Amino acid sequence: MRSFPLSERASTLEVHTYACAVRTALRRGKVFLGADRLLGLRLPAGAWIDAYKDATETILKSVGLDRYAITSLAAAPRPGEADASDAIYTIRYRAAVIVLIQDGATVPMELEVGLDDIVDVPPVNPRHLVTAAKSSVALDMPLEVARKLVVHPARTLFLALRPGRSLGVVLEKLEATKEVKFEKPKPWEPRLEDLEGYGDAKQWALDLIVDLNDWRQDRIRWDDVSSGLLLSGPPGTGKTMFAAAVARSCGANFIAASSAQWQSKGHLGDMLRAMRRSFREAELDGPTILLIDEIDSLGDRGSFSGHNAEYNTEVVNAMLELLDGSAARSGVVVIGATNYPHKVDPALRRPGRLDRHSALELPDLETRAQIVKLHLAPQQIAAEDLRTVATATVGRSGADLKQYVADAKRKARRQTRPVEAADILALVPAVRLLEGEERRIACIHESGHAVVGLELSVAEINALVVVKRSVSGQSTQGYVQWQIPPTGFRNRQTYLDKLAMLLGGIAAEKVFFGGHFDGAGGFVGSDLQLATDLATVMVAAFGMGDTMAYTHAPTPELLQRLRENDTDVRQQVERVLSDQLARACEIVNGNRAGIDRLVAALEKREVISGSEVQAIVAGNPISVPKATGSPT
Numbered sequence: 001m002r003s004f005p006l007s008e009r010a011s012t013l014e015v016h017t018y019a020c021a022v023r024t025a026l027r028r029g030k031v032f033l034g035a036d037r038l039l040g041l042r043l044p045a046g047a048w049i050d051a052y053k054d055a056t057e058t059i060l061k062s063v064g065l066d067r068y069a070i071t072s073l074a075a076a077p078r079p080g081e082a083d084a085s086d087a088i089y090t091i092r093y094r095a096a097v098i099v100l101i102q103d104g105a106t107v108p109m110e111l112e113v114g115l116d117d118i119v120d121v122p123p124v125n126p127r128h129l130v131t132a133a134k135s136s137v138a139l140d141m142p143l144e145v146a147r148k149l150v151v152h153p154a155r156t157l158f159l160a161l162r163p164g165r166s167l168g169v170v171l172e173k174l175e176a177t178k179e180v181k182f183e184k185p186k187p188w189e190p191r192l193e194d195l196e197g198y199g200d201a202k203q204w205a206l207d208l209i210v211d212l213n214d215w216r217q218d219r220i221r222w223d224d225v226s227s228g229l230l231l232s233g234p235p236g237t238g239k240t241m242f243a244a245a246v247a248r249s250c251g252a253n254f255i256a257a258s259s260a261q262w263q264s265k266g267h268l269g270d271m272l273r274a275m276r277r278s279f280r281e282a283e284l285d286g287p288t289i290l291l292i293d294e295i296d297s298l299g300d301r302g303s304f305s306g307h308n309a310e311y312n313t314e315v316v317n318a319m320l321e322l323l324d325g326s327a328a329r330s331g332v333v334v335i336g337a338t339n340y341p342h343k344v345d346p347a348l349r350r351p352g353r354l355d356r357h358s359a360l361e362l363p364d365l366e367t368r369a370q371i372v373k374l375h376l377a378p379q380q381i382a383a384e385d386l387r388t389v390a391t392a393t394v395g396r397s398g399a400d401l402k403q404y405v406a407d408a409k410r411k412a413r414r415q416t417r418p419v420e421a422a423d424i425l426a427l428v429p430a431v432r433l434l435e436g437e438e439r440r441i442a443c444i445h446e447s448g449h450a451v452v453g454l455e456l457s458v459a460e461i462n463a464l465v466v467v468k469r470s471v472s473g474q475s476t477q478g479y480v481q482w483q484i485p486p487t488g489f490r491n492r493q494t495y496l497d498k499l500a501m502l503l504g505g506i507a508a509e510k511v512f513f514g515g516h517f518d519g520a521g522g523f524v525g526s527d528l529q530l531a532t533d534l535a536t537v538m539v540a541a542f543g544m545g546d547t548m549a550y551t552h553a554p555t556p557e558l559l560q561r562l563r564e565n566d567t568d569v570r571q572q573v574e575r576v577l578s579d580q581l582a583r584a585c586e587i588v589n590g591n592r593a594g595i596d597r598l599v600a601a602l603e604k605r606e607v608i609s610g611s612e613v614q615a616i617v618a619g620n621p622i623s624v625p626k627a628t629g630s631p632t
Contacts, residue, residue, distance in 0.1 A: 014158040016132035018055035025121040036096040040118035045103045068096045075104035084108045122284035192249035196370035201358035205246045212250050222330045232341040233360030236397025239337040247289035258293040272318050279322050286331025295336035296343035323353040375405040385421035442466050443602040446478040447595045448508025453501040455587045459484040461610035466602050492544040499580040502531040507584035535576040545572045
């Protein structure tokens with residue numbers, strides 16, 4: 001490494017480095033705008049107050065603001081012992097004051113209400129060090145060297161940066177010292193390129209890598225970067241892991257936050273400050289991937305009621321303000337994660353905010369195999385064993401797979417042997433075959449959906465699926481995969497046809513067995529829940545019921561509340577569902593022979609293509625392969 005001797009006191013470099021960070025905080029605190037301010041500066045963890053005081057004085061004198069008094073508030077050795085009397089006295093009698101607040105110090109109420117604002121001073125970053133080295137000691141410090149230096153505690157760093165000592169020697173000393181604290185490495189920290197699945201979310205992230213690189217090179221403006229994504233999916237599908245992997249692949253910082261984390265800070269004012277602090281930290285050290293987990297817990301303003309409505313509205317409005325306009329958060333890419341996208345306030349998803357939505361699904365067979373392989377590394381198992389494990393874990397999330405592999409590896413370590421497929425399979429809930437009468441019920445149910453949908457031309461069928469294996473906790477044994485053409489206008493008959501299709505499974509069970517089973521209802525996402533909500537929307541929102549009226553109920557919870565509280569709406573919904581079920585039963589009765597043929601084919605296979613379904617129902621079966629693998 002080239003030698004870059006230092007020729008002046010290290011303390012000068014230290015003060016100038018802190019001054020770069022303090023200058024940013026003073027600018028955010030509006031000190032340079034002319035009017036006198038009472039401003040608190042919250043220092044980074046481990047900061048030396050005296051050095052930051054020198055840095056603050058240096059800046060204020062350089063811009064002619066030496067009228068400012070500088071005082072401090074240190075963290076107390078024990079709760080309740082902090083002495084804020086000097087700071088409170090100073091802001092009481094002086095018009096222009098800077099209060100340096102040590103990390104961990106509790107700000108008393110008297111001081112908090114007296115200050116105009118409290119601003120966080122960012123920790124030392126590589127660019128601060130490069131700028132300070134050039135301005136204070138005329139040293140052109142390479143940015144890559146600065147990045148290696150700032151991972152060390154600031155006070156240790158500036159003790160090592162002695163006059164006449166080359167940067168190579170400084171690095172050697174810092175890396176050898178016992179004081180250096182590195183984050184404990186995680187067992188597996190994948191990059192985006194390592195992850196399987198994720199669909200259009202992965203493509204969005206790959207485009208983001210290119211955009212951030214172009215932005216760093218000043219080839220594009222920040223408002224040309226797609227800087228907001230809403231990521232939804234069932235628990236365990238790897239939303240947090242995805243966001244962290246995106247940050248690693250982009251060479252960006254990663255900050256994880258959540259509504260619960262912000263709310264734990266205290267009352268409404270504390271929560272809003274915590275939200276703004278997360279965004280400020282992300283911007284100060286950008287580019288940053290800021291993950292907001294469980295963003296649905298912020299709520300939808302359309303559903304707020306009761307004594308908490310004003311509180312919740314303030315929180316959503318604050319989030320809108322923080323997201324609004326990509327230029328206002330330059331360098332900050334926000335990923336909102338949720339299990340319930342319908343609970344997210346629609347305004348959060350408008351252009352310039354979280355305007356991209358990617359819905360994640362549970363991993364399919366090939367993706368499960370890749371996930372298991374990645375978590376087994378550097379150990380591996382035979383390809384046929386890997387496929388067996390992937391098949392046995394149908395319906396399981398990526399988080400489930402990670403846990404199975406970790407537990408299996410732990411067992412193998414204790415027995416001082418390599419991990420085996422049997423170790424993983426022993427941890428997976430039992431897989432039972434879906435056969436006999438149970439499989440026949442599932443085949444008839446799905447065939448009912450298919451036949452009613454085809455009869456009413458609701459959509460084209462891509463595939464008809466009934467799996468041969470059922471796993472504990474898996475609510476669905478089969479499904480029809482529809483290809484629904486986009487359309488701009490849908491009338492009442494269109495919605496009635498879709499309702500009949502949704503109730504086609506229940507209709508088939510009633511026709512073939514004299515009654516229906518509980519698999520068509522009882523949970524969110526079931527046929528009955530989807531049909532009931534669709535009928536409610538028709539009646540109460542689209543004016544397609546007995547009365548021409550509109551009721552705002554954009555979520556399943558509000559639709560349920562509407563049915564509970566409005567007898568007329570509930571009765572209209574029941575009539576619509578009853579009529580369409582009768583209609584579906586009539587269609588099934590007229591196509592019993594076609595359903596019998598479909599069921600016979602499904603009992604032998606798991607997947608039938610859409611073209612085959614139409615041919616079988618019409619009585620013109622085409623030549624098909626004997627069996628296919630599981631689609632799941």
